[in-house]
Amino acid sequence: MSITHITSLSLEDITSELSQNILKERKNFPLRSITIVVPSVNMRSWLNLNLARISGLCANLRFLFLEKALEEYFHFRAGLDYDPFQRTFPSQDAIQRKILTFLIENLNSEETKFLGSFLESIPRAFSLSAKLTSLYKDYELNRSSWIQSWANEKGLDIPSISHRPTPFPKEDEYYLFQKKLYQKVFLNSNQPSTLIQFFLKEVFKNPRRSPQDSLHLFCLSNLADTYLGILESISKKDKLPIYLYQFHTGASTKTESLGPQRWSNPQIHISSKIVSIPGTISKNLEDTRIYPEKLSALKNLLKGEIRGHNVENFSGDFSVRFWNAPSSYREIESVANDILYKMNQDRTLTYLDFAVLVTDMKVYRPAVEWVFDGGILLQTKVDADPIRKKIPYSLTDINANEASLLYRGLMNFWEICSGNFVRKNDLLKLLRNPLLQKKIRIHSEDVQELEKLIETSGVRYEESGRENDTFQISNGLKRIRLSSILSQEAAWTKYKISQIPLESEEYSLHLTLFWETVLKVKKDILSFFANETIRWTSEYLKVVQTSIEELFEFSEEYEQEAKLFHSWLQSLSEWEGIQLQNPEQGISILKFLTEQVFNQIPYRKGAYLTGGVTISLLQPMRPIPFKHIYVLGLGEGKFPGSDDISQLNLRKHFREEWDISKREIQEFLLWETIHSAKESITFSYVGKNLQEDKTFEPCSHFLEIMEFLEVKDVVRLPLHSYSIKYEHTLRELKQGLVSYDFARVWVNGKRKDHPVLDRFQNPDELIKNHSDLSRSTIDVKELSQFLSDPLDTYLKRKLAMYLEEEYAEENEKEPFYLDAIEETHILKKVHALMIPDLVLEKPWVWDQEKIVQAVTPILEKEKFSAKFPASVFGKIQEA
Template sequence: MLQLYHSNRLESLADGLALLTQMPAGSPLAPETVLVQSNGMARWLALRLAERNGVCANLRFPYPAAYTWELFCTLLAEVPERSVYNPDILTWRLMSVLPQLKEEPGFEPLAHYLHGGDELARYELARRLADVFDQYLVYRPDWILAWEQGEEDHWQARLWRRLTEAGGAHRAALLERCLTALRSGEVAADKLPARLSVFGLSNLPPPLLTLLTELGRHIPIHLFLLSPTEDYWGDLRSEREIYRQAADADPEALYLATGNKLLASLGRQGRDFHELLLDQGPEEEALYEPPAGDSLLGGLQLDILELRNRGEDGERTMLAAADNSVQVHNCHSRMRELEVLHDQLLALFDGYPDLTPADVVVMTPDIEAYVPYIEAVFGTAEPHRIPYTIADRSLRAEEPVAEAFLQLLELVESRFDADQVTSLLALPAVQRRFDIDEHELPRLHDWIRRNGIRWGVDAAHRAELELPAEEANSWRAGLRRMLLGYALPGDERRLFAGTLPFDEVEGGVAELAGRLAEFLENLFRLPASLAGKRSAADWQLALNQVLERFFLGDEGEETALQAIREALADLRAEVEAGGCDEALSLAVVLSHLRGALSAAGRAGSFLGGGVTFCAMVPMRSIPFEVVCLIGVNDGEYPRQHRPAGSIWWLRSLAEGIARRAAKTAICS
């Protein structure tokens, strides 16, 4: 059975799910499974269910893709826990295959990426191709299966057939097997969950929807869908779509309606998904609630609910002078945006005593660009401080130790600029490792400046960079002056072996010079210790040693250091699973780590008890009393994403892949 609940309020859907889960469908010890689209939605839903039922326990909130693979493992034989066609693993399989293709006819679109033997360019190409093939597996499994049967002879089909020669299970083939098993009744009832719920998803790939439909013939499946209108809106079209479809004909002859123009323009993806759901023939239950009040916002919501355009009949609606339900503030800078936002929130909290910071969300297309301004305004606004949390930050952006680790690896092929080196000393984990106190940093900066240290380890290092082999203003020249000043004071006049001692290093501060020397010597040995190519296992060992040599974290920093260790372990596991046995350069490993550490961070920052600052991402439909948008500027919103060259051609072929512009409209 496929049961569809739709409502214009997510709270009503959550209440429906709370009522449903009060009685277990099977064993009371079996966990209830609810598919969600994000960690933020899972957190909000758990809080809402706990509020309604008194407790939220023994529920799990997997993502649709993860649950689909879990279902394959449960229902089908010989399915591995992780597919070799997973994009993280497929990247390394492609790394091994691509060099074999550069001279083969038919692969000319890839030739300019492969000629020249640039390993980093090959890795970037492999990573993008793995992502594209993964999109095909999800949205166009019919293409994948057709290619495997020999259909099509373009380079993508031929490359895919080359990859499948090694065997292994992929999502498209397993989906076909699973559908066959469900349709033929070969699946044992005890292998299926007693009930499955899908909550708040605004889009699903059609193949996955087909799987849910077939699964619904065996178990009850409850879909909770947020829909802006109770009326049928599958035939709504924006004016642009109508004129495009009409071409040279009369648009009115098509008998297509726009309904509410705002919904027709921005709701295309939701409309199409709602239409797909209705095509499955579910039983329906409507949980709609008319918007309360006669404010501007309430009027917009009511017009969408009733599919009407206010004012078309000539009647004008008068708004109250104090109506502030929809506000637009034009600000001249990001800092001013945050200042105005802070003032407006204070006014709202003053005007609505029941409103709390947890009821407010602030969304922006680029969260990282606004973090310094958020902290500058909201973090220092005493005595009117508003509690806040910042979500959707990557580990690299949120934890300085992760960024410092990457900077350390980037130093290997750099000029060792003074600013780059001293910025590492500003990190508490580095200070702790080399026993340097924060109050000693100004003295170190003064010594570096007064000894004229600018860049370069020494003359030999500069020669390696194909620059004049001069010792002056290098790190070793300055360090030699410091240590010589402790051993042989020169009164700023007497030279020793052509070096003028630095007299400031004497007495008790001499120990600080020794600790600086220890840090620098470890830094200078880094290029030699990381030179050349090596296996992923050897890179894991070497880079873990770098972590131990340079960082000593406290309780908070140790979490980030452990995340780096896990990223290194994942790299080794993915390379080995992909069968890539070639030695890798530091440039490739560094590129991989940048991506891994730039992934979204912890989910706990979302709904953390204060105002939630987060990224404006697709399918973030969590309800808040107050929704604020910042950074919706020309050139930044809607976001543009156009992969270069043949990769753009690749993506344009996948007509089933949802376009980012539509996703951007849905998220807002």
């Protein structure tokens, strides 16, 4: 059988062709499960929705990623047993573990000598192992001739599938180091050590069984050289029907143009490689849909069809727009208002017709949640009451480390386990975690009171060897516990404890349980680090699991966190057997592993493609069509990124025709995105940083499109949604200069005639309402922070769940001096003793000796309450 190559610039047409091929296959094999290889989970979701809509296909379809599909295929082909739920070959985590073990064991070997002291730091060694793991897979996929040569030097046979060998880079220390490491770790037996090695060995063998399935590859981009060679081989040798659906024009010759049409060069290579295979059947589906003239001209440019166009015809065409925003927040806010305007003008539109694509989700996620979740206080008519309009949306491409409570809890706990020193702030961060609150049965509304109680106790840290220090956390909690059962007089006279006021005796119980749980779990985690050489066994990993389950509880409310916990445990199990030198290395590995695992786990909010406006990064969207698309963050340096110029990257010395850089991948994603827009596309960048008084330029791709369309000026979005610059002329509305914000009407309109004033002019409504709620209090520190930056303090207090915690540099050690407030507090007590003698007729007796006698018991109480410096610093303050 041959390869059938279907190309089109319409994803819907490609999907229709896919459904027809599946239906033909089902006529001959009605019970066969059809395998469809997809590039992402997002594409699988889109196909599930649209295959059912186009042809009613919804059952007996298997969506796999390419690597998994080939693994299953070659196992069946070789007559081997295959369990999709069991790994036959090491995962990327297991491969990284092997590399890190080699680096640790060969710290002073000849191969690593040139790295100097770099490997002595476990964070650096871990980072290097992650980089090498990625590079070795890259070499297997794009430099199989290197792998063949390295294997031959060891007397092993791993064939190369490239149609020509790639020249070797210069044999410097970086090349020799990577070659020796790969040979010692992955070329130590005739059996394949990695999944790609298994593919390379099996593809040249004759099949023991002939698979009867077909393979549908749907809109894959960046097909590596090894994968292309494998597909060519199995189509010829195994007579496997392969259908390759490509979002492309079908062109097979790379363009030498410097214009935007060059952005499709990565797909042109795939197309030319497939077309060159004998017997390939090519089919290009022309997109016959009619697009707005300006958008159509841009699409023709990207296809390489440069046609003459009259700029005057574009004067009333707003299908391609360019925005310059003062901030990412204003970008999102302008998008939200523009969506509401478009839906108001076209009643057939729904939220599902809009997509917002960003270049950096970390930058735009807070703004998205503030605007879309918080809503816009809008007024569509002058005499209408304002309403808060919330826009439903689905947010994808969030990494779990940005949103997971479990990730925050684990990272806080690893900090507590690092060394013999526990900081108070690390303990407070752990206490704020809802997963821990569920476990020790603390109500969320009591957390703030518990924090205040810890602050009142004066504790700062916990450190072994200083058990009698009043600033120790354990001693502070002991004072809190005794304060709940002893009277003030008994506590001081018998135990020298200054009583701490408690609003509820349960608070002391909660804190004691919390502290004992943390200490127990920490002890269990560190229990396996008693020996000089530490090896992670299955028993130890079981202890880690049990310990974390004692610390956090995953109720139904936090079902997603439970799934993340199991994913984390699964990745952790891949590191069984690693040997470390000391406890510090063990905790460091746990910390880096947690960060790496959660950084790789996708996290989403809302139902993708069905939950409202689709908000995503450029990459996983692929060419999914939408009527209106907004591409945000196209600033200079923000897009398309930079290439890997690391000394470790051996591919950079010689570029093959199939090599695709990170920059080219991003360019092609933009190329696809433009073709996926049906009615309009808006490009935007942040042109100002008002806090630092800086201006920025757009990226070169932004300017290229502007130049082609002969657009002289971009639309500058006003600084505020209530700006007077919003005049709402018809042209400005279509350009995107629209704001429904009620504040705009209130600030710039005739406020005296506004009906909203009636609400504040009724005397009956001015009667004070008495509330039964207790008065809330704030401390001086909070007040100081608010006065220095009101908005920042308000956001951190109210929206901490949305914002990333800032690790403020606070003085967590014992105080070396008294601040003005504490000093005033002590003087106030002394003055209370002195002032009554001012009205007496007796001679004034308050000399230095008398003052020392009065101050001494006060200072003694302050010291035992951990509110006065100790040791030599305390004596200086006393003087």
